Amino acid sequence: MTDQADAIIVGAGLAGLVAAGELVAAGKKIIVLEQEPEASLGGQAWWSFGGLFLIDSPEQRRMGIRDSHELARQDWFASAEFDRDEDDHGRRWAEAYLAFAAGEKRAWLREKGVGFFPVVGWAERGGYTATAHGNSVPRFHITWGTGPAILEPFIRAVREGVEAGLVELRFRHRVDELITRDGAVVGARGQILADDDAARGAASNRDEIDEFEFEAGAVIVSSGGIGGNHDLVRAQWPEWLGAPPTHMLSGVPAHVDGRMLAISENAGARLINGDRMWHYVEGITNFDPVWADHGIRILPGPSSMWFDATGHRLPVPLFPGFDTLGTLEYLRQTGHDHSWFVLTQSIIEKEFALSGSEQNPDLTGKSVLELLRQRLGKGATGPVEAFKERGDDFVVADTLDELFAGMKRLSAGVKLDTKAIRREIEARDRELDNSFSKDAQVTAARGARNYRGDRLIRVAKPHKILDAKHRPLIAVKLHVLTRKSLGGIQTDLTGQALAADGTPIPGLFAAGEAAGFGGGGMHGYRSLEGTFLGGCLFTGRTAGRTVAAQA
16 A cells, blocks of 8 residues: 555644545545654644634624624734745635635535534633734634544544555655655655553653655645744744743643754745744643653633742733733843743632643533532632642732742842832722723723623622632743744645745645744734634645546
């Protein structure tokens, strides 16, 4: 079968599995090459919260949200701020993806058995004007079953392809070179690595035991981005975000290292927008790490007070959950690699969620009873409470003085202006004496509760930070957490990789994060969230269908 393969797919993450599923459905024979052990099948998507960007969905309408293709397009292009000549294909992919998200995306997934949590989340709220960055309405649809549930139908399709003799799943096969002939990409060669029983996401050995070389009619590169390679992240860090952090946490395993980007470039592919990237500023150290520097992102509601490392409150509208890169840009100007949330027990119970399938066992396990207990009962969710009790970055105290002492212990060498923090908290608390306020964050939190979903499970009723009824007080030290590459291999709307002169490279295709989620960067500078998994779905489907039609 190997000698007769129609396609080779490099990378067995979500995009690669979706492409493989399309090829199997068309009766094509494929080889899937994956350097990691079988335990890591599905890649980063398995670890995800399962958020998907949908437009004017039944879930939105049931929650009283009025969305439209036009409004979503307004938000997308305001956030993307496309400003480069090489953004031409990214713009086209953005238009196509918006049509997909407003059209068949939900029905296509529903046909495969994918369902959604009924409350739609409001990510990247913006906080500027209607023509600037941010989601005007909630669009973050949480998959019922989180990341594993998104993967399940595509893994099943590939497994069925294996049983039918259409698919060879070759784990521990590391691609080192794409084979070219007469200007076309015709295969891949590399090293077979020794077997490894490493758990999902954990580091595996790089012991070379043999070589391989396969040829096929097409090669689809779906190998992910660079978030696990901090040296490469720093090398590509954009000037407009200031100096790269000295200390960062990793939101992805170490094998997300960007190797295939340079290998694809050596085969003639054009890499663009390498300086566009998506990293979070609400990272906390995982007390039970799977990979090196393993961090978890807090998905915050809008009420925690945010201070820089020296104790100065962040400016409007840099509130939790409003502008990821705007906050990162501001914090990089402070000269420190961390910042602080200050909040109450009432806020952490209502507003803290943790990103990741493993941090949301109720949603991942599809347990309605557990979900009701965790999300609507008293107290924070079990994983959040575990971090509060065991996490290195949490300070819990009954008084401000005790809180400040703990913050100082966690930031030795940084002069913390506790007087400034106290002044901001006390001033903010005075604003709560009325139902109106000049404090924009208080106003934003009150406004958020006009949305039924936020009032139900996401935004705490505004209260004074120093009110004893809402104690203990909590401070959380926040770190930069690497996550996604927004640039990559430039592709046309069929998923075919383009050369430096803009012409398609015969036989070479790219999908997922390796392709900048479409065109080498369909997000431009900023994401609206829920669009990374969706970008893998859309580009994998497109590349798979194109190759199937040509084979």
